[in-house]
Amino acid sequence: MTELIPTQSRAPTATPVDVGATVAVTRTAFPQLLTALQRRGYRTVGPTVQNDAIVYAEIHRADELPIGWTDRQNDGYYRIMQGDEPTLFDYVVGPNSWKRFLYAPQTVLWRARRTDDGFVTETPAEAPPKYAFIGVRACELRAIQLLDNVLLRGAYVDPAYAATRKQLFVVAVNCTRPAATCFCASMGTGPNATDGYDLALTELTAPEHLFVVHVGSDAGAALLAEVDHRPVRDAEAELAAAKVAQAAAGQERQLDLDGVHDALHQLRAPVLG
Template structure:
């Protein structure tokens, strides 16, 4: 499936067939996980029935603002993205690395040989699929492989969904990461709501094709395919944001000491919300612990954020003590240094960091301001006194 068009041999699934898809996946030993409404937001959790999906709901997002709103139809996937990302299932926020028990001769390591969970993700958006591929590059393509991530990833089944609407904080189209899903899925769906509620389905893997064959379907007509392509193209035209990527890394490196960093620091709360909701941020810390008897020692890996003082703490103290230093570190890494490390921008355009920032700091606006100020189109903001 290309960025904005369908190819392969598309099928059409009726709405009721989605429940059969869940049932088949669970019969194959997968734990199906998908979007649900909880505490006023769309989150990802174990999914048993399509009635648990956010039927007829959409999300309205702006900088520092998120709310759910009723649609005028019964769309199953008529929203964009919520605060959750799929990384918490592939790289859990808290993970035991090893455990050792004291013996007469020292310590004996206890090996955890439990098989990895077999997840089937339902409703993965194009930006999120790209984010998973970014995590693949981080955890599996480097000199060291995260074995736990690799096992979870290799057991994963992905049911992707093309976006039929764009959010006000979305900018995937300008990054080439959506709104149509690219390679890497097992099954991709496009929801059509033109009076007949149905899904155009495409297999992206041999296993995906095998699963699809067990679900009631018909071959997609030219009209079905054309409407699916038009649905994705319409979402692309209605992006709420954009990010110009040409020369972005060089732009940021040239402006590492620009007063703009101080200006944004006056607003930044250094809460780390942007890193927690980001589907690609991967900072973590290592913690050692023992039980009260001193007989058991453990090492844990915990999600962390470059916005915390402790994250850059060395023997002489924290390296990045100011909000300016910590925000600059995050944005420079995400949009510039990430390219040096992994060959791609570390952002997929989902817009979560804009929506869930308590003060609505906009990563696209900050990058655009640096570009405009450098070209003389915008006067720089004064530094804080």
């Protein structure tokens, strides 16, 4: 499953793409997406196989993605296994999240050093990480938006989170199959990504292995212009939509939202009473 990755540093001839457009990118051309992101200075983070799980980690090549791997999940059960096709994204949300990259569990706020005149405090001047997330699911996009509500739009804005979030590039992936534990369709949070992304992919393996790509931002349009692509065919767009619809219809669980809003507002903090 090893593949050759282009090593040129110069961008290929740009083919303009409009925001809101939908195009097709073949599996062969997919590595160009990572190359284009890295050429722009992004640290690419995506799914990869580690310790018998599909987790999010910094990756440098497309062959570090979970090619051919799938998963099975249920109550107290999680296993990964080789699937029947060389897919890149045939898994569901795994055991960790994107939060640890956006909102690091440890951050240096200030340092103090001792001098002859006492202690001097210093604020770190490190630039925030410039991340590109590859493979964000619709439910995870909604979770990131909730983080935004707390850390960007509340009474207190977290400066470290704001700096990292501002330059984040998001490549979403629409789910084409659910896990037994999925219930996003009942909440309107998936399996189709509707906003909050720069590019959104739906992976198809037949009759040709390719990605139906929807452009969600100016940054996404500019990047995709550097990746080989072609107009999406009607049959491909219809198949992509059908697969996402099947993923929604195949969910065995749902959350009844009636009364949830009022019930949450009636909760009291256990400490404050």
